[in-house]
Amino acid sequence: MHWIDWLVLVAFLGYTIWDGTRHGKQSENIEGFFLANRSMPWWAMGLSVMATQASAITFIGTTGQAYVEDMRFVQIYLAVPFAMIILCLTLVPYFNKLQNFSAYEVLEERFGLSTRLFTSFLFLMSRGLGLGIIIAAPSYVLAILLDLPLSTTILIIGITATLYTMVGGISGVIRTDVKQMAVMMFGLGFCFYWIHYQLPPDVDFSDSLYLAGTLGKLDALDISFDISEKYNIWTGVFAALFLMLSYFGTDQSQVQRYLTAKSLNDARKSLLLSAYAKVPMQFFILLLGVMLYVFYIFGSAPITFHSTDPVAETEQTELAGEMLQQEYKATHLQRREAALNLLEQKTPENAEAFREADQHLKEVRESEMERQEKITESSRNDTNYILPYFILNEIPIGIIGLIVAGIFAAALSSIDSELNALATISIVDWYKRLDSKDRSAKWYLRSSRFTTVLWGLLATGAALALGETRSIIELVNKVGSYFYGSILGVFVLLLYVKRANGVGALTGLISGMVTVFFFDRLFEHPETGSWQLIFPWNETPEGFTKAIEYLWLNPVGTVVVVIVSVSISMLWDQMSDKSLR
Structure with missing residues (x-):
């Protein structure tokens, strides 16, 4: 800089x-x-x-x-x-x-x-x-x-x-x-x-x-x-x-x-x-x-916006990387030409050619990511490096400092x-x-x-x-979704459920958190339709995907807290009435 x-x-x-x-x-x-x-x-x-x-x-x-x-x-x-x-x-x-x-x-x-x-x-x-x-x-x-x-x-x-x-x-x-x-x-x-x-x-x-x-x-x-x-x-x-x-x-x-x-x-x-x-x-x-x-599409872009350290490469992986780089450059040029052809003549055939070239380029990028994962023996991605790369390589001198300052301000x-x-x-x-x-x-x-x-x-x-x-914007919402629904449930009780008491609220809050954890670990196999609980310390079997995505954990937590709290509060009141007789 x-x-x-x-x-x-x-x-x-x-x-x-x-x-x-x-x-x-x-x-x-x-x-x-x-x-x-x-x-x-x-x-x-x-x-x-x-x-x-x-x-x-x-x-x-x-x-x-x-x-x-x-x-x-x-x-x-x-x-x-x-x-x-x-x-x-x-x-x-x-x-x-x-x-x-x-x-x-x-x-x-x-x-x-x-x-x-x-x-x-x-x-x-x-x-x-x-x-x-x-x-x-x-x-x-x-x-x-x-x-x-x-x-x-x-x-x-x-x-x-x-x-x-x-x-x-x-x-x-x-x-x-x-x-x-x-x-x-x-x-x-x-x-x-x-x-x-x-x-x-x-x-x-x-x-x-x-x-x-x-x-x-x-x-x-x-x-x-x-x-x-x-x-x-x-x-x-x-x-x-x-x-x-x-x-x-x-x-x-x-x-x-x-x-x-x-x-x-x-x-x-x-x-x-x-x-x-x-x-x-x-x-x-x-x-x-x-x-x-x-x-x-038109400008020069790297095969990945954040590459692994070349020192970690073996001769075999280095050769594979060079071949992918050559394929990427050729495919990138092909996609650029396909885009220009499409803008010149907006036909279904040109649109399909453009989509195919773009898909091919994505596959080359994914292959490079997999190669880097083998080198580092860890998950690799460049989602969080795309905008920084653009700022440092494309923005004029003087403005870079202001834009980076904007990111710092954020x-x-x-x-x-x-x-x-x-x-x-x-x-x-x-x-x-x-x-x-x-x-x-x-x-x-x-x-x-x-x-x-x-x-x-x-x-x-x-x-x-x-x-x-992988994606910081998703991760921060995922972390929040573990807690937010259950906390909201307690405030719903506070404002709208007069029969809820302290024992019910606390029990419901704990139940909501536990339920959210189990729902988050629920996976399904799209082809067989089977469901399975898979805990974080276990590997996910091949073909299984999340049955419920993270945003739905919020209403799950809220609903469980309210239902459990009301049920426990009513039961507690009944037990208290009996003990007073």
Whole structure:
């Protein structure tokens, strides 16, 4: 990377640390540190929520997802507007009325301390693991930029985010998020413009969409009902609704935003901002990945965007690699010619020739991936390296630094929010609630900052353990889906099931988590129709695939929690009545 780009990047990181830490003076107690004294404007909260959502996972993972597959991933965001409206009518006024620090404080009064602690523990587990993924995402970019091991870059990004979050508190988090959002949007917009600008002169935007559509890259809606499929309209509108309700309504990292609001109307407006903007923004990012695919139809692209170390190759695998490289170059040229022929004459025959050339190219890439897997004896993929490769090899000097800064902005805006939320739950729901001593405000403030550092180190360690993963955008939602449905079930009980008691709620919560685990490990054989439970420590038999995809775990968890809780509560009440007679 050119020294000008380095200067831009270093200046951005320096400004972010300064901007985040200078608000630390406003945090004289834990209400200032965690809730900014409930004084934040609605637009700042709304942009902060969007900045948290538009993480480095969004930049890197979503564009890579669209490049490798298609745009169907946008379907899981179709539920966002519905979820936001429901929350504005239900949980937002509930939280605003009680003026709590934590989303889980409200559970103790109704269901007892055990339910509150266990629910908050599930949050700590889910977001602690998810934060490791969020830290790992931008580390891919740093690893390419600095030519350093992934572990070193994970340490750099994790420690940087922890530093200013520890000092600035939620006020620093929200205010830096607003500025980081502007940098993110510039990066996205320029990448889209530059792809279009660099296409051949006789290929316009409509031609690009036509080529992408011919290959099925523009497929965004799938109306078939199949719970074994990751992305279809039913998954997006129904299953993902439970995920979004739980994430925006019961996840402390999101709830904490509208707990900082001046009023109920401000809290609602901050959520509605995301309701209107999230789906269009996600569609645009996916379209960027599709346009990137079209760009490499005409431009020179490597056989893989992240190759293995040549030192690890034997003479035989090296020879196989050279043969695949030659085949790839020839096929890439063939696909380019087929694309130009199709644009010149849009006939079914030319379209089929173009699709066949594209399929052949994919097969060559897959063969290279398999070759690298044999060399490294581990799973290999390049989904998370596609956008970084484009930025470093195609974007002009000076702008590279700004776009990479945008990816860093996306990463930091997600990491700081999660760290602050994890510290809030640790102090408010656990330490402060269980500590019998009367501590001073300064004591809890120091403890909050220490806890922020502790979670930052733990999350960085989780990122180091995670290493490289196939699709970071999918993985973060999979981690959440293990927990979100069951947590949402407890809040459904809180608001709508008056007969549920503490014993029922806790039993239902545990039952929901156990059920989700078993449903996630359920596999089926498409040909024989047989079903089988396969645990993580066992190998999946050949031909078996997931029977239920991860988004459906959310409604499963919610429904099980409600049914079991109601049943146990009724049984407990009956037993209590008998004992009183």
